[in-house]
Structures are given as C-alpha cells and as structure tokens.
Amino acid sequence: MDRWYWCNSSLTSGEVVSTTVNGIRLYDGDKKTGYDDGRLTLTNHRLLWRHETQSSSLGLHLSLVVLVEEEAGSFTSSPKLLLHLAQPPHSQPAGPVAASSNSFIKLSFKHGGYSSFHQVLQKAIDNHGWEKAPSLPCNYGKQPGGKAIHTGILGIERAIQAKQEETNQNISHAFEDLKNLMGLAKDMVSLSKSISNKIKERSGDVSADDTTQFRSYLLSLGIDDPVTREAFGSETQYHHNLAKEITQALEDPVKEAGGVMLLSEVYCRINRARGLQLLSPEDVMHACHVMKKLGLSLNLHTFESGVQVVQITGLDQEKVVEATVEVLNCHEVDGVSAGDLARDCGMPLLLAQERLLQAEQCAKAVRDESSEGLRFFPNLFFSRS
Amino acid sequence: MRRRAGVGAIQRQKIQQDKFKEKGSEIQENQLEQMTLQMEKFREKLEEFAAKHKTEIKKNPQFRKQFQEMCASIGVDPLASGKGFWCEMLGVGDFYYELGVQIVELCVATSHRNGGVISLEEALRRLNHRRRQDNQISTDDLVRAVKKLRVLGSGMEVVATGSSQFIYSIPGELSMDHTTLLQHAENVGHMTVSSAASNLGWTQERVGRTVDHLLRIGVAWRDDQDRPPTYWFPAFFQQCTTAE
Numbered sequence: 001m002d003r004w005y006w007c008n009s010s011l012t013s014g015e016v017v018s019t020t021v022n023g024i025r026l027y028d029g030d031k032k033t034g035y036d037d038g039r040l041t042l043t044n045h046r047l048l049w050r051h052e053t054q055s056s057s058l059g060l061h062l063s064l065v066v067l068v069e070e071e072a073g074s075f076t077s078s079p080k081l082l083l084h085l086a087q088p089p090h091s092q093p094a095g096p097v098a099a100s101s102n103s104f105i106k107l108s109f110k111h112g113g114y115s116s117f118h119q120v121l122q123k124a125i126d127n128h129g130w131e132k133a134p135s136l137p138c139n140y141g142k143q144p145g146g147k148a149i150h151t152g153i154l155g156i157e158r159a160i161q162a163k164q165e166e167t168n169q170n171i172s173h174a175f176e177d178l179k180n181l182m183g184l185a186k187d188m189v190s191l192s193k194s195i196s197n198k199i200k201e202r203s204g205d206v207s208a209d210d211t212t213q214f215r216s217y218l219l220s221l222g223i224d225d226p227v228t229r230e231a232f233g234s235e236t237q238y239h240h241n242l243a244k245e246i247t248q249a250l251e252d253p254v255k256e257a258g259g260v261m262l263l264s265e266v267y268c269r270i271n272r273a274r275g276l277q278l279l280s281p282e283d284v285m286h287a288c289h290v291m292k293k294l295g296l297s298l299n300l301h302t303f304e305s306g307v308q309v310v311q312i313t314g315l316d317q318e319k320v321v322e323a324t325v326e327v328l329n330c331h332e333v334d335g336v337s338a339g340d341l342a343r344d345c346g347m348p349l350l351l352a353q354e355r356l357l358q359a360e361q362c363a364k365a366v367r368d369e370s371s372e373g374l375r376f377f378p379n380l381f382f383s384r385s
Numbered sequence: 386m387r388r389r390a391g392v393g394a395i396q397r398q399k400i401q402q403d404k405f406k407e408k409g410s411e412i413q414e415n416q417l418e419q420m421t422l423q424m425e426k427f428r429e430k431l432e433e434f435a436a437k438h439k440t441e442i443k444k445n446p447q448f449r450k451q452f453q454e455m456c457a458s459i460g461v462d463p464l465a466s467g468k469g470f471w472c473e474m475l476g477v478g479d480f481y482y483e484l485g486v487q488i489v490e491l492c493v494a495t496s497h498r499n500g501g502v503i504s505l506e507e508a509l510r511r512l513n514h515r516r517r518q519d520n521q522i523s524t525d526d527l528v529r530a531v532k533k534l535r536v537l538g539s540g541m542e543v544v545a546t547g548s549s550q551f552i553y554s555i556p557g558e559l560s561m562d563h564t565t566l567l568q569h570a571e572n573v574g575h576m577t578v579s580s581a582a583s584n585l586g587w588t589q590e591r592v593g594r595t596v597d598h599l600l601r602i603g604v605a606w607r608d609d610q611d612r613p614p615t616y617w618f619p620a621f622f623q624q625c626t627t628a629e
Contacts, residue, residue, distance in 0.1 A: 174438045174448060178455065181434050186459040188423050195416050210417055217424055222456070222465040238468050264539040268486045278482035279467045281533050307556045308538035339603075349496065350539065350556060374601050 001028035001105060003088045005095040007059040009050060011043060014129070018042045019120050019169075023110035024049060026058070027080070029102030040107065042121055044129030058096065060105075062125050064088060070118055071106070079114045081107045081121070116165055123162040185221070192223055200227045212236075234282075235290045242279065242287035246270055247296045250310070254298060259315050262348055263288065263300070263308040303354045317358075324359045328378040335368055335375035428470060435474045442475055446523035452477070453529060464533055484522060484530040487512055492541070492554040500603030502567075502620035505543065505550040527552075551620060555602055562595045567604070567618070575608075575617045 004026070011017070019042050026035040026049060035058065041048040050057040066084040073079035084104045109117070195214060211232065218225055219236055249270060254261045261269075263285065271278045279287075288300040288310055295313075302308050327344060328336055342352035356376045359365035365376045441448050456463045456471075463471035464481050472478030491511060495503055505524060513521050527543075531552055534541040540556030544564065549571065569585055570576060576584075581592045596616055599605040606617045 170441065171445065171448060174441050175451065177434050177438060178448075178452060181430055182455045182459060184423075184427050184430055185456075185461055188420065188427060189460050191416065191420050191423065195420060198416070214417065214420070217420060219466055219468055220424070220470045222462040222469045222471060223460060224462060224465065238466075262539060264489050264534070264537040264541070267534075267537055268489050271482055271486050276479065277467060277473075278479050278486075280464055280472075280478060280482055281485060281536050283466050283468070285536050285538075302538065305556050306538050306540065348493070369601075 001026070001033065001097040001102065002095060002100040003064050003085050003092075003105070004049070004058040004060050004097070005093045006056050007048075007093065008055070009041075009048060009057045012045065015043045015045045016129075018044060018124055019117065021109065021111075021113050021117050025078075025108040025110065027106035027108060028097065028100055029104060030106070031102075035096075037110065040117075042117070042124055044124050044127060046130075047121075060085075061092075061130065063128075063130055065121075065125050068118060068122055068125070070114065073109075078108045078110050079112065080109065081114055081118055083107065119158065119162045119165045122158055123166075188221060189223060192218060192221070192225065196225050196227045199231075235286050239283065239286045239290055240294060242283060243291045243294055243296060246284070246287055246310075247291065247298045249273055251297055251312075254310060254312060258345070258347060260309050260311040260347070260351060262350060263310060265348070266310050303357075305354070305357075307350050307354055309351065309354075320355065321359050321362050321364055324355045325364045325378060328359070328365055328376060332378060335377045337375045428474075431470055431474050435476075439475055442477060443480060444519055446521070446526060449477075449480075450523065450525045453525075464529070481526070481530045481533065484512070484526060485534050487515075488527070488530055488552065489534065489537075489539075489541070489554075492552065496554060496603070499620040500599075500605070501540075501553060501555040502604050502618075503552050503554075504620060505552060508552055524550075555604075562591070563599060566592070566595045566599065570605075570616070570618045571621045574621060575615050577611075577613050577615050579613065 020039060022037075022039050024038050024040040026033050026038070035049065035051070038049045038051040041050070041057075044062075046062055047060040048057045049060075064085045064087075066086050069082040069084075071080040071082055082104055083106070086103075107114075192214075199211065199214070211228070215228055215232060215236055216238075218228065219238065246266065250261070250266060253269065266288070267279070267281055267284045270284065285308070288298075288308075291310075292299045292313075297313050298310050299313050300308060301311055324341070327341060331340070336356070338349055338353040338356060341347070341356060342349045345352070347355075356365060356367075360367055360376065363382060364379050366379050366381070368375045368377060438448075442452060453463070461471075463469065463475075463477050466472070467478045467482065469478070488508065491508060492501065492503060505527060509522065509524060509527055512527070516522065528550075531541055531543050538556065539554055541552065541554050544551050544553050565585065566581065569581060573580075573584075578589055578592050578596065581587070581596070582589045585592070596605055599618075600607055600616070604618065604620065606619060608615045608617060
C-alpha cells in the first residue's frame with residue numbers, strides 16, 4: 001500500500017488514458033482499506049484511483065507492477081486483481097501509508113469488469129509507456145527484473161485478447177458515433193418529406209431551381225421520394241453527364257461486341273474502367289435511360305422479358321433479324337438453340353435468346369419446344385408458301 | 386371565423402386561402418433554406434465520422450450490417466447513387482459496387498455449368514478466396530450487393546429455397562412451381578418425374594412441365610442413360626457432396 005502516492009488527476013506529457021472502471025476498492029495485501037468505491041483510471045504510465053468526493057487521486061506507477069493475477073469472485077467476495085509490486089523508489093512523493101509490510105495489493109471490482117481490465121492493464125504494463133519507447137505489445141521475456149514473462153501460448157493468447165479488447169472499444173465508439181449520425185439523418189428525412197408534400201400540393205408554385213436543388217439533396221442523401229420521382233423522373237444533371245461518359249468510354253467496345261451489350265456488362269466495364277468512385281447500378285441504369293433523350297450514339301433497349309441492353313443508335317432491327325435468319329438457314333435440319341447461337345456468334349446467352357425471340361416475333365422464325373430444349377427454325381411456312 | 390353564406394363570405398374565404406398560400410410558400414422557402422443549412426451540417430458530421438470510422442466500415446462486416454440497417458430504418462439508401470454523400474465520404478459505395486461487379490462476373494463464368502443458379506455459400510467461398518483475410522465479405526454484404534444489381538435487368542436476385550439461399554441470374558420470373566421443385570431437388574439431389582410427383586403430391590404431367598422448363602434454361606440436367614431418366618441440378622452439387 002505504500003507504493004501509492006497522492007497526486008492530482010492531471011496527466012503528464014505523453015500520458016494517455018486507456019480505460020476507467022468504477023466500484024473499485026483497494027486492498028493492502030489481503031486487508032481491506034478504507035479506499036472503497038472509487039474510480040480507477042488506467043493510463044499508459046500509471047493507475048489512478050479517485051473517490052468522487054475527493055479532488056486528489058492516488059497514483060501507482062506501472063513500472064512497479066511485477067505480476068498481475070486474477071482472483072475470481074465468490075458469493076461473499078467480489079472478483080479481484082492481485083498486483084505484485086516492486087520496491088518504490090526513494091523519490092516517490094508522499095502517500096497514504098508510509099510503509100507497508102505487504103508487497104502486493106489487490107483491486108476489488110464490485111461491479112465486475114475485472115477480466116477485461118486485466119487485459120488492458122497487462123497490455124499497458126507490457127508497453128512500458130513511461131519509458132517513452134512505445135514497443136510492441138508482446139515482449140516475450142525481454143524484461144529484466146522479474147516482470148511477468150509473456151512466453152508461450154499464454155502470452156500469445158493474452159496479446160490476441162488485448163487486441164480484441166481494443167477493437168471492441170473502437171467498435172463501441174464507432175456505434176455511438178453512428179447513432180448520433182443517424183439521428184441527424186433522420187431529422188433530414190422528415191424535413192425532406194414535408195418539403196416534398198409541399199411540392200405535391202402546390203405544383204406550379206415551386207420554382208424550378210428550388211426543385212432541382214431539392215432533388216439533388218435527395219440524391220445526396222439516398223432518399224427515394226415517389227412524388228418527385230413521378231413528377232420529374234429520377235434523372236438529374238449528374239446522370240446526363242454520366243450518360244455522356246459511358247457513351248464515350250464504351251462506344252467502341254459495344255461496336256466490337258456486335259453493336260449490342262448487356263446492361264450488366266456495361267455496369268461491369270464502366271466500373272472496371274473507373275477503378276475508384278464507382279457507379280451504383282441505379283446510376284448506370286438512369287444514365288442509360290437518358291441516352292436517347294440526349295441523342296447520343298448509344299441507347300438503352302429493353303426487351304419484353306426485362307433484359308436490358310445498350311446498343312448503337314440506329315441499329316437497324318431489320319438487319320439484326322436478317323442476320324439471325326441467316327444463321328437459322330444454315331441449320332435448317334437441326335435448328336438453332338440459344339446456346340448454339342451464343343457460341344457461334346460469340347454473344348452472351350441472354351442476348352442470343354432475345355435475338356431468336358425477336359426473329360420469331362417478326363415471323364421469320366418458328367420455335368420447337370421439347371424436352372430437348374427450345375430450338376428455332378427458319379419460318380418455312382412463310383418463305384415457301 | 387364563422388362561415389356564413391353569401392358572396393361576401395366566399396370572397397373572404399378566398400382571401401384567407403390566398404393569405405395562407407402566401408404564408409405557406411414563405412414557410413416552404415424557409416424549409417428549403419433550413420434543409421440547405423442542415424445538409425451542410427450533416428456533411429460536416431459525416432466527414433468527421435468518416436475520418437474516424439471509414440476503415441471500420443471496410444474491415445468489419447458486423448459494423449457494415451449495423452450501418453445498413455440503421456440507414457434502412459430511417460428511410461435512407463446509402464447505396465442508391467455513387468454521387469450520394471455516403472459513397473463520397475464513407476466509401477461504402479465502392480465496396481458494394483465492386484462486389485456487384487465480381488458477382489456479375491462470377492455468375493457469367495459459372496452459368497454454363499449451373500444454368501444461372503449458384504448457391505450463396507459457393508459464391509461467398511469463391512469471392513472470399515480472392516480477398517485478403519482482413520477484407521472478407523459476409524452473407525449480408527452479398528445479399529445487399531445482389532439486391533442492387535436487380536435493376537440492371539439480368540434477373541439477378543437472391544432466392545431462398547428450403548434451408549439455403551441462391552443467387553439467380555435468370556431473367557423472367559420463375560413460378561412457384563419451379564421454386565418448389567428446386568426446393569425439393571435441393572433436398573434429394575436428383576430425382577425422376579415419378580419420385581418428385583409422389584413426394585410433392587403433384588401429377589406427373591405437372592412435374593414434367595416444370596422440370597422441362599428448368600431443363601430448357603439449363604438449371605436441370607437430364608441423364609437419359611438411366612431408366613427412367615433422372616434429373617440432376619448442378620447448382621446443388623456442392624450440397625450433396627458435403628451432405629454425404
């Protein structure tokens with residue numbers, strides 16, 4: 001108990017608080033002291049104990065701690081940490097007890113938390129923060145003077161647990177911050193709802209500028225507002241610019257792919273090309289939707305099945321159908337399945353499927369559905385009748 | 386104000402309404418100003434948050450999930466646009482959109498084998514294989530990324546059949562019958578028309594029709610060497626081998 005000394009709670013330079021815990025009683029050896037129900041603060045240099053009614057704290061330098069042991073609690077007693085201490089230096093300031101026969105103290109954790117505190121304490125001791133040489137958490141058996149040697153599996157486990165503890169603390173801070181952030185966002189969502197209602201009720205009175213600004217806010221926050229969406233569409237200037245960017249980047253690849261490319265492939269390619277600041281699938285879709293309006297050289301086409309492709313503007317649908325029929329004519333006997341067409345012409349399966357269905361719709365092809373699969377044949381009923 | 390009949394009353398009412406409208410438009414202008422101010426404040430807060438916790442989002446799937454759930458609960462979609470605050474400052478977008486690209490590529494690469502149906506576990510395994518240990522993705526991440534891809538029109542969605550989940554990349558809806566049959570197939574691995582009919586309580590014709598469609602789109606394979614022919618489902622092969 002004589003290793004504790006009076007001090008104030010201010011931190012010295014380079015000293016950083018690690019953790020605090022409440023409900024701590026100090027024991028001199030095995031004897032209870034009157035220092036009960038205090039707040040124990042661990043820094044990288046010392047342990048500080050303070051009762052809320054007092055202004056000054058008791059300090060214990062970590063360099064004096066030789067070994068830390070755990071004592072599990074029972075019905076009658078709280079769990080404790082046992083700290084074996086070295087002799088105090090002569091230069092130590094005055095403390096509550098001038099001399100003590102015990103060279104160990106105990107910290108009793110009335111409210112629990114002793115195990116995690118042990119981890120943090122051990123880490124702080126290992127770190128030798130007071131020597132201003134921040135070393136790695138695992139100093140296996142390097143310290144002289146009989147400090148706890150962290151060799152073996154136990155040492156490794158302790159180090160891992162200490163790291164986890166630190167991560168957990170980071171996460172709980174993160175969650176706190178996240179909650180605060182979400183509170184703020186929630187306010188803005190309700191504000192945006194009321195503005196949107198105003199727009200709905202007084203359409204025509206709201207200036208175009210205001211609406212544009214409002215819609216860009218919605219985009220920034222990621223709020224989907226059905227009212228403005230129905231009235232103005234989802235496309236903003238941002239999407240117009242994206243449309244131009246996509247056209248520029250992908251016009252040649254689309255040409256090489258035969259003039260048509262699946263929207264999902266467009267999404268992959270443009271994001272691969274960008275590398276950073278990727279586009280969301282919705283961004284890509286909205287951007288492609290406005291291509292036609294902007295009169296760009298690529299535009300979006302949606303098939304009946306819902307498949308979307310980006311194709312060269314002015315792609316002559318007639319020509320496409322003719323090309324498909326050509327392939328069919330080459331396989332009059334067996335017919336052509338989507339897989340066959342995909343393989344022969346080097347196009348994705350979905351696209352091949354759509355081409356065949358398209359040809360069928362133009363009455364240039366007929367289908368044969370069987371358990372062998374779906375195959376298409378040239379429409380000889382028309383061409384030969 | 387008591388309402389009374391008569392032209393005078395009507396006129397008064399109209400004046401009153403006009404005044405309210407004026408006030409309303411004032412309030413609305415103020416609201417927009419207010420929103421502008423709040424947006425600025427929010428932007429700052431978000432920057433602070435990002436400075437402290439951006440890496441947490443990248444490295445911790447739990448935290449990511451929590452973040453997404455909180456956004457959803459207040460009606461905000463952080464992944465709606467790459468231009469949104471969330472993406473610009475927190476970088477959540479890059480994480481999920483990149484994952485989306487990888488999923489699309491994976492589905493295209495494996496569709497010749499499984500017809501466009503891949504189990505979530507297999508997808509997770511393959512995608513995590515390529516990633517660093519501290520950069521692994523969770524099931525939740527995968528599901529969210531696929532949800533976003535749906536809008537591209539290639540029919541990408543996550544479907545739960547039985548005890549597991551699958552990523553479908555088949556456009557055009559699959560009916561209840563198809564998914565029920567797939568569920569059954571997942572349990573047994575392979576089946577004949579009659580075995581399925583008796584297990585599901587369907588007519589043979591109904592089973593035949595359903596399995597034919599699955600055959601056509603490549604999700605089912607048929608072994609004609611067997612009498613009667615048996616149907617196999619490559620998407621579930623992994624399950625079967627691990628089950629044994």
